[in-house]
Amino acid sequence: MNDTTGQTVLDAGRSPIDAQATTPLPVAVATANSEPKVESDKAATGVSKPAVADDKAAPGDSKPALVGDKTTTGDSKPKTAGDTKPTSPPVKVPGGNRLGLTVTDYRGADSTLCAGCGHDAVSSHIIKASFDLGIEQHRVAKLSGIGCSSKSPAYFLGRAFGFNSVHGRMPSVATGAGIANRNLILLAVSGDGDTASIGLGQYAHVIRRNLKMVYIVENNGVYGLTKGQFSATADLGARQKSGVLNELPPIDLCGVALEFGATFVARSFSGDPKQLQPLIKAALAHNGTAVIDVLSPCVTFNEHEGSTKSRQWARDNEIPIHSIGFVPHFDQINVDYDPGTVKEVKLHDGSRIHLKKLDRDFDPTDRAAARRLIDEATREKLFLTGLIYINPKSEGFTDLLDLPERPLGTLPDAEVRPERKVLDEIMESLR
């Protein structure tokens, strides 16, 4: 994922969504083929293709083009990971975003997941959020481990870079990528097995380091890929389809994230685009590890009565703690919220999160309140969703490391390899 061209990369340390119109990507040429029509809000129930919730764009069917694809118009020069170098202005496309791209350009390959899988709905929300923000895909590294959830990065942002790691080891790969190129937008998708079971140690340390990344857990309470065994997030008393009872208490991924020092903790449901899409946008703007624990039902192995991770259960039990809006820093629109009922959280890049109070008075910048909320949810068996905690002044790991402005991956050999003489001196000093 390194920039192998040695090009100068400008504006290191800018926000992922801060490169307004600096690096327009090639615009896909419409072809007569393939991509199904964009679906509306019902997001991926009964379809195996990530539908794009709330989409009004996508004129015509256009197949996503690869970076540097010869069939594209505009700037067809290949882009390198994290490159923020300005090129030509965006080509205006009806219904296009600030880069001149349509929502279709943010899709990936056709999904091979089961029809109705919650993970496809999450992919559709990532597509829509990235389109809305005008994310530059060549700056994105999609990261995952192993599982149905971890397969899903193939189904969104088809022009981005990607790395499918060993089971539970995605955070290490993300850390390496983020350090090698601080301009990368790290967008990780994991599962409850990948994160709460085999990967719990890695989850703890990436959060503790506060690596700037979006960490989405598609949580279905089971190991979907290996046919539905309980994971460590399965609720006490939950039953498998076969009737097997779970007798172990669950690990609450938001609760432990707070314990590990997380600076952004949210919980949502794959079938709630109005809440999940602004949360994904806020996570992309956050300077640190942004955890979003998403209840994402496995319709094949955990959709029966007795499951506490089914679509019906989530619909019947979801209690949003606020309604959430996100205004990116480049958008100057006025938000129509009554004063006194809204909490505004300003992020380091100037983006704003608006939280409209519902039935409870909750301040997501108060860590102790966040802990109480999670305790209450566990005690009362409530499925409370929304932004649970955020530290708007969070400092990401690469800020702490005193790295040079220029991404390490772009430094020439002469600057990263010590001369023979220097190595000899080090060896000598160790004798």
Ligand SMILES: Cc1ncc(C[n+]2csc(CCOP(=O)(O)OP(=O)(O)O)c2C)c(N)n1
């Ligand atoms: C080291 C290792 N151990 C076990 C497995 C088998 N395995 C593959 S996926 C998986 C669990 C996936 O569960 P989860 O992360 O919840 O993803 P889901 O399929 O539910 O989306 C397991 C145990 C493996 N691939 N590698």
Ligand code: SF4
């Ligand atoms: S087995 Fe479950 S988690 Fe995997 S694709 Fe099917 S529905 Fe989704």
Ligand SMILES: [Mg+2]
């Ligand atoms: Mg799972």
